Amino acid sequence: MTTPNQSASAMKTWEEASALFLSAFDAYALASAYLGAESSISGADPGEFVLKIDSILETVDTAILNQLPKISTNLKKQRNKLVSPTFRLPEEVLSEIFRIFVFDPSLDATIPLDMEASVRLIYSRLGTLCTVSSTWRDILNARGRFWSVIPMIEVRSTDPITRLEPYERSFHNARDAPLHLAATLDHHTYKDTLKAISEHGLRLRTANFMINYINLKLARGFIKKLMRYNIGVFSELSIMHYYVPYVAPCDNSDYDGYNDYNNYEPEPGLPTEDDFIFPHDSPEHTSFAQFLGSLTAFRISNVLFHWDNIAFSSRLVELRMQEVNLGYDDAIILFLKALSSASQLRDLKIIAVDTFHKPNTTIRVDTHSITFDDFSFTSLVLSFNCKITRINKLDDDDDVININPNFLEDAEADIQSADMNIANNNNGPTDPMELWDALGPIQVETLRLPGTFTNDLPPQIRKAMRAMPGLLTLEVENVDFTASPDEHGQHCHSDALNRSNKFESDPKANHSQHSKSFI
Incomplete structure (x- = not known):
């Protein structure tokens, strides 16, 4: 840390150097003016005289023209920093202010944003801070947590992600910070996302996947990739399964069917085995059940899993299940058994979960196998199709x-x-x-x-x-x-x-x- 005496000494040295520079420059200007008079060059060897002028111009003028603007720019930056109200704030305080500005969704969002919009908002705010000053940009670049959200989403021509940093640069700027993968899994992003998981899987701590209906098979590959790495350090998994209806042009001139890629809408009804992420008796289902035991947060929307043999651990504190079709009514028993294994659950959201009635069937439940002895919720959301509560x-x-x-x-x-x-x-x-x-x-x-x-x-x-x-x-x-x-x-x-x-x-x-x- 610089002491007041060191600052005063540096300022005195700079002032003395400035005075010497001005004195030398005045002398140089006078000598140059005298050299330009015809009387000073009469009788001189023209060839030798030209060589000396060229040499002096190359060394002196080049040094002044190149260095003086840089020196002036640096001094102006230092001056602006000194008059800035934020100059007296320690970098740690500025960093915390930046963190709130970049990652707090409540600053300008009246309703929760979806994952893609949230990622774009984060990078837009980063771009805003980086353009304020080089000092702010240096603070952001020196702290990997600001770049720890890896944006594996489809980019646009005016996208702040493209304008600011591609995802490869985010990996670099994140340094040793834990990584949080935000990926939309479709034909535009799946190769890059697969590469990111393969190369940086050990650094991932959370993953948020948005999956188009047509790409469910791709999602299985990504989840299997995640399960290959150290499950003890991976903490949060969010998966949303969605469809985007295709809207054909009014004149249908450009519509070639596209294999009805985005025109698929699921029909309501009992789920089939193909609707589940992993088949019931597959090795992947067994591995995934073990993988869930390491999570602190698990969020799914429109994603189906077989809940038998699923056991959470005391690490799980948040569970969200939304728009899920469990099948027949007795499937809820398997889910409740899995839920009862999360002894430290604090945030539970069950929204729009469907089951189907099977006539002439009596469901027998072993109540001793489903217990919720120590639950103490800080957040509980229940929502039903027939009634929203x-x-x-x-x-x-x-x-x-x-x-x-x-x-x-x-x-x-x-x-x-x-x-x-x-x-x-x-x-x-x-x-x-x-x-x-x-x-x-x-x-x-x-x-x-x-x-x-x-x-x-x-x-x-x-x-x-x-x-x-x-x-x-x-x-x-x-x-x-x-x-x-x-x-x-x-x-x-x-x-x-x-x-x-x-x-x-x-x-x-x-x-x-x-x-x-x-x-």
């Missing part, structure tokens, strides 16, 4: 429940599938009290009820409040609470809410909105 922690300080009881009027009302026996399945709205009975008493401090409630729902709200004796804050919208007793002739109240005397009803309050994004 969300329970979610909205901040880090309080346990908050957010419930949206809006019914989908025609959700799955006329579902058709390969199993014609389910044609008469009743998919109407279900009693939300079944949810409370299943969850048991819920220890929360804040209950938020956004949306418009029908007239018959206040009694159900009162029942929900009974399940939460520790409730401190209730936030509602458009609910007509009357003084009439409930069906048991008693008024409902929360002891904790009564003690705190804190009741909020603000229709303008901000509420978390459900998003189909999967990151």
